[in-house]
Amino acid sequence: MTMNAISRSQIYVLDQDEALDFYVGKLGMEVNTDADLGFMRWLTVNLPGDPEREILLEKPGPPALDPATAEQVRELLTKGALGGHLFMTTDDAHKTYAELTAKGVEAYDEPTERPYGIDFGIRDPFGNKIRIGQMFTQA
Amino acid sequence: MSRAVEESNRAMLRARDAMDRAYAQPLDVPALARIAHVSEAHFIRTFRATFGETPHRYLQRRRVERAMYLLVQTDQPVTEICYAVGFASLGTFSRTFRDIVGESPSAYRRRKELAAGVPSCFIKAWMRPSDAGRPTQGRPTANADPGAREPISFG
Numbered sequence: 001m002t003m004n005a006i007s008r009s010q011i012y013v014l015d016q017d018e019a020l021d022f023y024v025g026k027l028g029m030e031v032n033t034d035a036d037l038g039f040m041r042w043l044t045v046n047l048p049g050d051p052e053r054e055i056l057l058e059k060p061g062p063p064a065l066d067p068a069t070a071e072q073v074r075e076l077l078t079k080g081a082l083g084g085h086l087f088m089t090t091d092d093a094h095k096t097y098a099e100l101t102a103k104g105v106e107a108y109d110e111p112t113e114r115p116y117g118i119d120f121g122i123r124d125p126f127g128n129k130i131r132i133g134q135m136f137t138q139a
Numbered sequence: 140m141s142r143a144v145e146e147s148n149r150a151m152l153r154a155r156d157a158m159d160r161a162y163a164q165p166l167d168v169p170a171l172a173r174i175a176h177v178s179e180a181h182f183i184r185t186f187r188a189t190f191g192e193t194p195h196r197y198l199q200r201r202r203v204e205r206a207m208y209l210l211v212q213t214d215q216p217v218t219e220i221c222y223a224v225g226f227a228s229l230g231t232f233s234r235t236f237r238d239i240v241g242e243s244p245s246a247y248r249r250r251k252e253l254a255a256g257v258p259s260c261f262i263k264a265w266m267r268p269s270d271a272g273r274p275t276q277g278r279p280t281a282n283a284d285p286g287a288r289e290p291i292s293f294g
Contacts, residue, residue, distance in 0.1 A: 014145065074145050075144055075145060075148060078144075078145040078146075078148035078149040078152065079148040079149075079151065079152055079189055079190070080152045080155070080156075087258075106153065106156060107156070107160055108155075108156035108159045108160050108260070109159060109160055109259065109260050109263070110160055112259055114258070114259055116258075119258060119259070121260045123152070123153075123156055125149075126149070127148070127149060127152055129260070131258055131260060133258070
């Protein structure tokens with residue numbers, strides 16, 4: 001194996017400004033890159049202290065996707081069926097859950113203790129799932 | 140047209156998320172329709188068109204899935220599990236469970252063991268009974284003895 005890190009992952013968002021409001025404004029992520037490439041807006045975010053792992057917030061549409069395909073992507077995304085699942089870790093799941101829901105973030109799963117840790121699930125404004133876990137130290 | 144579909148999908152997803160999150164509470168269709176900002180009749184029809192089953196059925200199957208989980212993962216009595224997952228009576232729980240799973244809660248408990256280390260939202264997504272059938276993607280296990288399975292670890 002010659003690969004050594006997962007540096008970026010991509011999810012689809014329906015509106016990049018609204019995505020910034022959510023991922024930066026509510027979740028507390030940082031803008032890593034916001035560049036107008038002419039053909040697309042290259043917009044990535046990362047967690048504070050972890051700039052090596054970026055999430056590309058891409059808007060589906062032409063010419064990358066033909067209009068009919070883009071419409072399918074948007075429909076699947078909004079019904080929560082597109083995938084694009086992010087997993088993050090936290091030091092305190094209950095506290096993070098309380099802070100996020102107080103900001104109006106929508107949850108689909110409350111904090112639950114599991115063998116691997118305590119985690120909960122939230123939904124971004126478009127339909128992507130984000131799972132946030134306080135992981136137990138592995139023996 | 141397309142924008143309206145997206146908004147409708149997202150509203151239906153919001154109501155479905157509420158069922159996944161708050162299945163233990165006395166949720167009903169009027170409350171869910173309010174979450175989606177539509178009338179009850181519109182909600183039932185649109186939810187079914189979006190996700191392939193009625194909201195009532197979705198919630199029943201979510202509650203039964205959570206019951207299946209608790210039956211295997213805990214030693215709680217069946218009666219306690221019935222109320223813990225949101226059913227209001229033991230009779231309704233037993234009838235619904237048998238109707239959906241094909242056996243009684245205690246028979247299911249005797250027979251099953253679940254993987255312990257997967258994130259619970261994946262268990263909830265993949266173990267919720269469906270008309271489309273049982274999960275089929277899993278790799279066949281070499282040893283079918285449920286007690287022999289090594290718990291995998293996430294994170």
